[in-house]
Amino acid sequence: MKQAIIGIFIAWIAFSCDKPKQEQETVGYSLQGDTIFIPPNSAFKAKLKTALVQKEPYHWQMLSPGTVKVIPTQYAEIASPFAGRLTRSYLRLGMKTTPETPLFEISSPDFMAAQKVFFQEKSQLEQARKTLKRQKDLLDNGVGTQKDFEEAQTAYEIEKTEYNNAATGIKLFKADPDKMVLGQPLVVRSPIAGEVIENKAVLGQFIKDDASSIATIAELSKIWIAGQIKEKDLRFIHKLDECHIEMAAFPEKIIKAKVFHIDEIVDEETRSVRVLIEAGNADHTLKPGMYVTVNFTDKPVNLILIPSKAIFQMSDASFVFVKVAENKYLKRKIEIADTQENKIVVKSGLEAGETIITEGGFLLSGAK
Structure with a gap:
């Protein structure tokens, strides 16, 4: 009986010693409003990675279905x-x-x-x-x-x-x-x-x-492609902008083209505007009536891009953790403009030169 009591006591001591260690890894921070403090001795501090926010050249892109047409003249x-x-x-x-x-x-x-x-x-x-x-x-x-x-x-x-x-x-x-x-x-x-x-x-x-x-x-060495642009995206399209044509018939082939004309009338049913794109067609790859995909690319602009792993979602809002001081982070709401592969274009909420958590932020994402 005495030996059994001693065994239980040893197990309780082991459990009591281990529990603070686990809590230190999972609750190793304190919260004041939207500001998170991480003690220097926090076990998961080493799991956090940060990066400096910088502006990068960004090409705005949009895909539109298009139909190949003969130039009327x-x-x-x-x-x-x-x-x-x-x-x-x-x-x-x-x-x-x-x-x-x-x-x-x-x-x-x-x-x-x-x-x-x-x-x-x-x-x-x-x-x-x-x-x-x-x-x-x-x-x-x-x-x-x-x-x-x-x-x-x-x-x-x-x-x-x-x-x-x-x-x-x-x-x-x-x-x-x-x-x-x-x-x-x-x-x-x-x-x-x-x-x-x-x-x-x-x-x-x-x-x-x-x-x-x-x-x-018909003279088919040059053709038109009629695409559709939503009214809200018109500010991104300009005459002579370059774009690329992709075809289901030849998925490995990309054809360069330019915006030739933007209609002055908005279709009231679709809320879109017809855009005519002119493309070279010396080999007659593009056939009148063919359906294609038009990839519009705007001129590069410097915008803030951050890794998608740095962003967290709560309700209908997106937020990141911004480093405001040593061991001190601010949970800040941001507005997303677009996505590009594994990066996110930030419309508002961040400034170049700030530091954010890029990895390990999930350990803090439960902070409320």
Whole structure:
């Protein structure tokens, strides 16, 4: 019995000696308001690591879905200007074009009528020119009258205007009036440099004057990407800002681009603004209609960034432990602006030059 009592007494002494040591590790600080005092002999003081708060270059980033679009001035849907029958086609998918490249030929009664008007005006202009020359010769030789000469001159000017109008009507269809032969088919030419991306021409088909396009030509070495920016983020986007394009089809490829235009109107339903981004596309990786991700990156600014491990959450607030003196720390609320990998961008609550706990702060996080 005596031995049992001695054993219990020894165990109680061992427990009593060990307990203060444990309490020293877990409750080795005192609290006054939001200020925490850590005794110099605190067992977990060595577990705390601190760092000086500094400003670092920070690139603001935002991701936006985008849709690849053809630049309107580099896109043309080709239709026949007149009703007629398609008699010849030069079209091939992928064919390179210039503004003078012939695409197809149309035999058209309307174009034939335009030719007749042109040749009629050409003939009348020549007749008016001869009449004017004859009246001038008569006047120079004292046979003609000034009145007849002036009337011939007026008639010539009228016919010249009518001829020019008829010639302009022919030139609108990229036909050369000086080389035109009555009855020749209308040659429809490409209005832009690019390549044929759609061909619906069928030899012998009759094309109505209100028919849809026969071919589509586009220049795809540069394209636009339409992205959406929330109204609240507009201050971060500027014309000519650089951004990067990412594609699900080619995840390993990143394409550099620049902001080309920012719309002036906010979409009332989505509260966003359309942003057009221009990107080089020499290898045609970006296809019109493709969905991509636009990574907007603002110019670098110096902001306060701290390790994410230094921040603690309580209710709806974020806070850090700021060293205000030796063995003295202040629990301070901060406002977070953004996150970047394992760092946090601090909007307010900290100043450069202050020292904070970066590791081991969880030992103090229960302080209330």
